[in-house]
Amino acid sequence: MTYDFTTRISRKDKGSAKWEYMYQCCDKVEDNIVPLSVADMEFKTPPCIVEGLKDFLDNAVLGYTVPYKSYLEIVKKWFLKRHDFKIESQWIVQSPGVVNAFTAALRSLCKEGDGVIVFKPIYPPMVGAIESNNFKEVNIPLLNREERYEIDFDAFEKEASNPNNKVLLFCSPHNPVGRVWTKEELLKIGKICLENNITIISDEIWMDLIRPGKKHHILANLSPEIRDITITCTAPSKSFNIAGLYNSNTIVSNEELRKNLKEELVKMRSTSINILGYKACEIAYTDGEDWLVELLKVLDENFKLCQDFFKKLNLPFANPEGTYILWVNFKPLGLDQEELHKFLYEKARIFTSPGSNFGEEGNGYERFNIALPTEVLKEHLQRLSDEIKKL
Ligand SMILES: Cc1ncc(COP(=O)(O)O)c(C=O)c1O
Structure with a gap:
């Protein structure tokens, strides 16, 4: 090592x-x-991040931040190289963390009482974001097949067809059950959501942490149609142990969804990220x-x-x-x-x-x-x- x-x-x-x-x-x-x-x-x-931040700090002016060209280029490169996902700079939206991003995304898509589908057991702040904004949690429990968890597609299809349900808040790979969803499973999810006007918020913060022999597919990368209804939440924090720097990159190709998300982030006063978060992500995706x-x-x-x-x-x-x-x-x-x-x-x-x-x-x-x-x-x-x- x-x-x-x-x-x-x-x-x-x-x-x-x-x-x-x-x-x-x-x-x-x-x-x-x-x-x-x-x-x-x-x-x-x-060490590349720690040393890189030290170098940066030697001459730093720690002022306000906005995304910059070389940062966006590096994020784009990472997605292309590690995930075969070609994205445009303008699709990338910053916010201080993925919880913040999916909360803003939910608020941009739902009004009080609207149904948000989740597959439980699930990362608790997802439920928190639904409850604290008075949206309705629509739980479709994962099927536990001798500790291998699967999506209950029949129940999902039924709930997706209910017009009160607007969003799927999805975790891929799944915390806590550790599933890396297969391409077939993801395509099925995409198809059901497309057929029923369900928008997908896909939290892919774990995308880089995949075991040998398994492959993570970015949901939005499976077809232009699925991409068009999907908000993909990502960050370098899990992969490089920099969660304390509060940086996330949310990928939204659909112009209207992106505009609404950005407006919600402005309302939440959550548009800016920490200057060291930018730098650490840039170093991680370049040298990490x-x-x-x-x-x-x-x-x-x-x-x-x-x-x-x-x-x-x-x-x-x-x-x-x-x-x-x-x-x-x-x-x-x-x-x-x-x-x-x-x-x-x-x-x-x-x-x-x-x-x-x-x-x-x-x-x-x-x-x-x-x-x-x-x-x-x-x-x-x-x-x-x-x-x-x-x-
Ligand atoms: C699925 C999932 N999303 C989001 C987060 C946290 O994201 P952030 O620290 O960027 O808000 C975690 C942390 O455990 C997580 O497991």
């Missing part, structure tokens, strides 16, 4: 959401414990690919390690096709929600994300973030395994 994916780093007292949530659960936490919850990584941000390729190998190794562990413990899990999260079914332990968390936090000292946060379909599940040094992950899994054996 050329890059460092092994150093153990404490993020205590550094403003890390993941670490602070852990201390909120438990005020006394041993120094060797690392939280496995919020989706950022316990790896150093790539080698690091990303190595990262994917480490993540794959970590997934395999988890799979061996959970198989031995007889705890079923969704075999992830992408992302760096693992969705594990703890129901075989026979503990209720409260007992499970008491066990995980107090006995095993494992701080994962409770599955119930992702919808009632997640009751009894835990979401593990496995983006941490392999040896540290091993220690945590061993501790969990030892404690489970004592139950």
Whole structure:
């Protein structure tokens, strides 16, 4: 390995959401414990980004920002090179993060009471964006086929044909179940939405984190017709561990959808992004690919390690096709929600994300973030395994 994916780093007292949530659960936490919850990584941000930002800061004037030509060119190149998606500069809309982008997109498409289709379990802020804006959540639970999750196309088609339902808020790859949707599945989604005037907000923030042998297809890239009804939310944050810089690139080819989205971002006062976010994205998409390729190998190794562990413990899990999260079914332990968390936090000292946060379909599940040094992950899994054996 050329890059460092092994150093153990404490993020205590550094403003890390993941670490602070852990201390909120438990005020006394041993120094060797690392939280496995919020989706950022316990790896150093790539050296090209850190060094590049230092160079930039040496002569920087940290003023207000707007997108600039070389930035847009680099974003375009990344999409073409890694995803075979040819985009135009004017299709790219900036906002401070993907949650912000999909919230603005929803607000630009729906009025109060309009139905928004989601496939649960799903990333909680998607539901938050629907609820806090008084839109109607239309949940079509994913079909759990022995921990491989699939879309219930019959139910989807039925809900799509209801004229009160206006938008599909889609997660691709899917957080938390780790599915990388196949081309066939995506085409089916596109067809149903086209036939029923449903606009798609496709959150593809995990697009670069795909396991060997799997391929991510950008939904909007499957046909000009699908592209025309799709708002694609992306960011470099998951791929390069720069979530704290709040940058996102939303791709919208349809002029009217783009105009409405931009107007909503103005209303939300959310048009500008951090100057370091621009710079970090530019550096990542120019010089970060080698690091990303190595990262994917480490993540794959970590997934395999988890799979061996959970198989031995007889705890079923969704075999992830992408992302760096693992969705594990703890129901075989026979503990209720409260007992499970008491066990995980107090006995095993494992701080994962409770599955119930992702919808009632997640009751009894835990979401593990496995983006941490392999040896540290091993220690945590061993501790969990030892404690489970004592139950
Ligand atoms: C599907 C999905 N969308 C969006 C985000 C967060 O995006 P941002 O930090 O850019 O708001 C996450 C983070 O976990 C995510 O999993």
